[in-house]
Amino acid sequence: MPVQVLKERNSSKVTSITLGATKEQGGTRTGTITVGGEASLPFLHFEGEMPNKPVIAMEVVDRVPEEWNEELKAAFEGVMDSPAAWAKKSVEEFGADMIFLKLQSADPELGNSSPEKCIETVKSVLAAVGVPLAVVGCGIDEVDNKVIAAVAEACAGENLLLGFATQENYNTIVAACMVHKHTVIAQSPLDINICKQLNILISEMGLPLDKIIIDPSIGGLGYGIEYAYSIGERGRIGTLQGDKMLALPTLGTIGFEAWKAKEANVGIDEFPGWGEQAERGILWEAVTASALLQSGLDILVMRHPEAVKLVRKNIGDLMVPNSL
Amino acid sequence: MNKYQVTFMPDKVTVAVMKGTNLLLAAKKAGIDIESPCGGHGTCGKCAVKILNGAYDMQDDSHLPKELKEMGYTLACQVKVRNDMTVEVPFLSRLTRHKVVLGSKRTKFNKEHDYFGKKPMDPICRKYAVQLEAPYLSDSLNDLDRLKHALSRQYGLTDVRIALSCLKTLPSALRQGGWEVTVTVADTGSAAEIVAVEPGRSTKPAYGIAVDIGTTTVVVNLLNTEKGKILDKAGSYNKQAVYGSDVISRIIYTDEHADGLALLQKAVVETINELIDGILRKNGLEPGDIPVMVCGGNTVMTHLFMGVTASYLRLEPYVPSAVKFPVVKARELNININPEAAVITIPSVASYVGGDITAGVLATMIARSEALTLFIDIGTNGELVLGNKDWMVTCSCSAGPAFEGSGISCGMRAMDGAIDWIAIDHQSLEVQCKVIGDTKPLGICGSGLIYSLSEMMEAGIIDRAGKILTGKASGRIRKTSEGREYVLIYAEESGTGQDIVITEGDIKNLLRAKGAIFAGIRTMLQMVQLDTSAIERVYIAGGFGNDINLADAVNIGLLPDLPAEKYEYVGNSCIQGAMIVLLCREALAESEKLADGMTYLELSVGNQFMDEFISAMFIPHTDLSLFPTLHSA
Numbered sequence: 001m002p003v004q005v006l007k008e009r010n011s012s013k014v015t016s017i018t019l020g021a022t023k024e025q026g027g028t029r030t031g032t033i034t035v036g037g038e039a040s041l042p043f044l045h046f047e048g049e050m051p052n053k054p055v056i057a058m059e060v061v062d063r064v065p066e067e068w069n070e071e072l073k074a075a076f077e078g079v080m081d082s083p084a085a086w087a088k089k090s091v092e093e094f095g096a097d098m099i100f101l102k103l104q105s106a107d108p109e110l111g112n113s114s115p116e117k118c119i120e121t122v123k124s125v126l127a128a129v130g131v132p133l134a135v136v137g138c139g140i141d142e143v144d145n146k147v148i149a150a151v152a153e154a155c156a157g158e159n160l161l162l163g164f165a166t167q168e169n170y171n172t173i174v175a176a177c178m179v180h181k182h183t184v185i186a187q188s189p190l191d192i193n194i195c196k197q198l199n200i201l202i203s204e205m206g207l208p209l210d211k212i213i214i215d216p217s218i219g220g221l222g223y224g225i226e227y228a229y230s231i232g233e234r235g236r237i238g239t240l241q242g243d244k245m246l247a248l249p250t251l252g253t254i255g256f257e258a259w260k261a262k263e264a265n266v267g268i269d270e271f272p273g274w275g276e277q278a279e280r281g282i283l284w285e286a287v288t289a290s291a292l293l294q295s296g297l298d299i300l301v302m303r304h305p306e307a308v309k310l311v312r313k314n315i316g317d318l319m320v321p322n323s324l
Numbered sequence: 325m326n327k328y329q330v331t332f333m334p335d336k337v338t339v340a341v342m343k344g345t346n347l348l349l350a351a352k353k354a355g356i357d358i359e360s361p362c363g364g365h366g367t368c369g370k371c372a373v374k375i376l377n378g379a380y381d382m383q384d385d386s387h388l389p390k391e392l393k394e395m396g397y398t399l400a401c402q403v404k405v406r407n408d409m410t411v412e413v414p415f416l417s418r419l420t421r422h423k424v425v426l427g428s429k430r431t432k433f434n435k436e437h438d439y440f441g442k443k444p445m446d447p448i449c450r451k452y453a454v455q456l457e458a459p460y461l462s463d464s465l466n467d468l469d470r471l472k473h474a475l476s477r478q479y480g481l482t483d484v485r486i487a488l489s490c491l492k493t494l495p496s497a498l499r500q501g502g503w504e505v506t507v508t509v510a511d512t513g514s515a516a517e518i519v520a521v522e523p524g525r526s527t528k529p530a531y532g533i534a535v536d537i538g539t540t541t542v543v544v545n546l547l548n549t550e551k552g553k554i555l556d557k558a559g560s561y562n563k564q565a566v567y568g569s570d571v572i573s574r575i576i577y578t579d580e581h582a583d584g585l586a587l588l589q590k591a592v593v594e595t596i597n598e599l600i601d602g603i604l605r606k607n608g609l610e611p612g613d614i615p616v617m618v619c620g621g622n623t624v625m626t627h628l629f630m631g632v633t634a635s636y637l638r639l640e641p642y643v644p645s646a647v648k649f650p651v652v653k654a655r656e657l658n659i660n661i662n663p664e665a666a667v668i669t670i671p672s673v674a675s676y677v678g679g680d681i682t683a684g685v686l687a688t689m690i691a692r693s694e695a696l697t698l699f700i701d702i703g704t705n706g707e708l709v710l711g712n713k714d715w716m717v718t719c720s721c722s723a724g725p726a727f728e729g730s731g732i733s734c735g736m737r738a739m740d741g742a743i744d745w746i747a748i749d750h751q752s753l754e755v756q757c758k759v760i761g762d763t764k765p766l767g768i769c770g771s772g773l774i775y776s777l778s779e780m781m782e783a784g785i786i787d788r789a790g791k792i793l794t795g796k797a798s799g800r801i802r803k804t805s806e807g808r809e810y811v812l813i814y815a816e817e818s819g820t821g822q823d824i825v826i827t828e829g830d831i832k833n834l835l836r837a838k839g840a841i842f843a844g845i846r847t848m849l850q851m852v853q854l855d856t857s858a859i860e861r862v863y864i865a866g867g868f869g870n871d872i873n874l875a876d877a878v879n880i881g882l883l884p885d886l887p888a889e890k891y892e893y894v895g896n897s898c899i900q901g902a903m904i905v906l907l908c909r910e911a912l913a914e915s916e917k918l919a920d921g922m923t924y925l926e927l928s929v930g931n932q933f934m935d936e937f938i939s940a941m942f943i944p945h946t947d948l949s950l951f952p953t954l955h956s957a
Contacts, residue, residue, distance in 0.1 A: 167791075171794075193942075200942075
């Protein structure tokens with residue numbers, strides 16, 4: 001007896017957004033990346049198309065992140081003091097689809113880099129790799145408003161992915177994106193209402209919706225991942241039901257959240273039953289990523305090359321249309 | 325213990341008080357009512373007075389605004405008298421005469437759409453002129469039974485009791501009137517009672533008093549209950565305001581002071597008595613002419629009026645002492661009318677849906693209509709009723725007193741000096757405003773706040789999240805240590821000598837208030853699984869309701885985006901309900917049925933309300949599709 005497969009009829013889909021710009025498009029990238037466009041819940045290929053696979057952006061920091069786990073630092077040995085080299089290695093050796101550059105040294109307590117210095121860093125990374133670039137600030141609003149606005153101007157036309165616009169601080173960065181043709185990351189604190197409100201606020205400033213990527217905030221494995229999942233799911237269901245203000249691709253800072261977990265960092269000597277830390281940390285990041293892929297993330301910001309490898313394989317498997 | 329003289333200026337009223345008396349209470353004793361929304365805890369900073377001379381002990385005046393402190397003011401509630409004193413009470417700190425919404429302009433309940441369109445009036449109190457046979461030796465029936473027989477024979481009235489005080493006057497009245505008397509009978513359903521006896525045939529009609537006991541204001545209407553005619557209206561602020569501006573701080577006052585409950589009861593009774601005295605004097609009537617009074621008020625007000633503790637309303641699981649209160653005699657509550665008069669309170673539904681709402685539902689006749697009606701009473705709390713003749717649900721959403729001007733830096737109640745309308749030029753950001761009483765502006769009232777929010781949004785001063793934007797260059801947008809603010813009126817044009825501003829904090833408070841009401845509406849609709857579009861009619865009630873501008877209220881997302889013709893302002897529906905009960909015994913029974921029949925929805929159960937509330941904290945709403953007419957504009 002043939003099995004009747006029940007299919008949801010969805011009236012709407014996620015907006016497709018292209019990141020980066022080639023020479024013809026006014027930038028310097030060798031290729032662009034398009035995310036979004038899903039017309040179903042994640043990976044339900046039989047129900048609706050999923051034209052673009054989720055992409056992995058590897059994280060690069062513009063200062064040596066001493067606080068990172070030794071295992072992580074070992075993977076990038078020799079390139080961590082040069083964002084350009086770090087980015088190059090990430091793309092050429094580890095196959096990153098994008099680079100996620102964190103201008104952490106702009107923080108007055110972590111280097112106090114001037115906007116000019118930050119522009120220099122971004123330019124060097126742009127020169128080193130051909131993939132699209134995401135650039136975010138140090139997290140201090142006043143500093144980021146100067147740094148990101150300067151980067152946006154200096155890299156006009158590159159269609160960078162700039163962040164973070166938050167409900168408290170979105171005007172400057174959104175204006176910079178509008179004027180200099182970039183895409184913005186709209187970050188909300190695990191709250192679907194604020195997520196939507198921020199998108200409304202940004203689009204009312206005049207930035208088109210296809211220039212906004214959502215960062216709904218996530219929790220790592222064991223640290224509220226289920227909550228992050230349900231926020232992602234709610235957003236996607238809202239999207240499919242026709243909510244234009246939620247119908248945007250999403251980004252998750254996987255590496256940052258996963259490597260914060262105690263379970264990713266403590267050594268085997270402390271918890272003999274937990275197994276080797278190196279393997280455990282990688283898996284912690286990979287599992288966080290694969291779990292949240294199911295909530296509909298389009299851009300995974302990751303750290304460890306081994307975790308990236310595992311997740312890329314996972315994405316490849318999931319993108320094979322099922323026989324249904 | 326020593327007594328000291330405290331003189332209040334510029335009134336020049338002197339009272340003698342004990343050493344250590346709180347200055348706020350001394351002022352109260354002197355008959356000067358000072359604003360004290362926090363109930364004398366020193367936290368609201370509103371009871372500023374200037375001490376001209378005398379010794380006193382100061383507690384904590386850290387909540388007094390800095391500018392006032394520099395001008396030599398101090399907080400009355402934090403001052404304890406230590407010697408003779410002279411104190412100046414500035415206009416700003418006074419509870420001046422209120423602009424009270426006295427109800428609709430109707431003077432008679434005989435229009436077709438009214439309650440009495442299809443129903444005859446059947447007032448609770450009637451006067452009966454009775455002609456008795458004079459007794460003689462072989463017919464020596466006693467006076468009272470003779471009266472009862474005559475009532476039964478002439479009017480078919482049986483089972484009539486008589487108040488003792490009336491029995492005392494009966495024998496002489498009968499003889500004085502040549503065996504003709506006029507008796508006033510109050511029939512509240514359970515038993516009819518003679519509450520007044522007049523010799524001969526009285527020319528005065530039967531009167532009645534309807535009272536709306538509001539948290540902020542009290543309104544009294546005098547009626548000719550025979551004709552159903554409203555003879556006069558009066559209103560003033562509730563004197564309980566001295567003990568706190570909202571019901572919760574008043575309950576706390578009763579908990580923290582041994583005589584608190586008695587004081588609060590006395591305050592509201594005093595308020596009602598003053599209003600009645602005034603209205604009776606104006607109409608040439610005596611207190612004894614009033615044989616009945618019907619009151620409507622929220623559950624807490626009803627408790628406090630009756631002198632029953634409301635403490636347990638405040639504590640989980642929020643249980644009231646009673647929702648239906650017994651009919652009592654005026655003398656039991658010290659109401660200054662006929663001591664035997666029946667005092668009826670309209671039953672409440674639950675802790676936070678009171679008799680005022682029952683009265684409103686009665687007056688708007690929601691329970692007799694096919695049309696699905698939403699009834700909104702916006703005050704300190706937003707109370708909602710949804711339903712029609714088949715079912716009714718009700719809930720209360722703690723909107724907070726922002727629309728009454730509380731918790732807003734330059735907020736005030738709708739009284740003289742309050743800005744109740746503003747317009748902002750979109751280019752220059754200059755402000756035009758209207759002030760109640762055409763005086764210099766002192767602050768902003770609820771309707772002014774709604775206009776402000778809507779206008780600031782339209783002019784691009786704030787974004788949809790209520791944040792003040794800096795994009796527009798104007799000296800009116802300023803940054804202070806507590807965030808940004810927008811100057812509506814500069815100090816030199818204001819009546820307070822200070823700038824009148826709206827801060828980001830104020831906007832947050834307003835968004836919370838409007839969000840709570842809208843979320844209440846949405847949650848209630850979802851609980852009964854209906855869509856906003858299913859609502860066929862919206863009645864807006866409350867003192868605030870009369871000044872509310874519909875377009876702007878929808879614009880900020882306070883009210884659902886429904887066609888304007890579905891909305892109707894009903895004004896003070898509580899007093900209307902109280903008047904209907906005065907005029908119709910069946911309405912009294914109906915009010916009890918209504919209170920029983922409304923299903924109370926507790927919004928704090930589950931997280932649906934919270935979710936809706938967060939979505940509604942945006943102008944107009946996170947879900948713009950709920951406001952299609954604004955969205956397309």
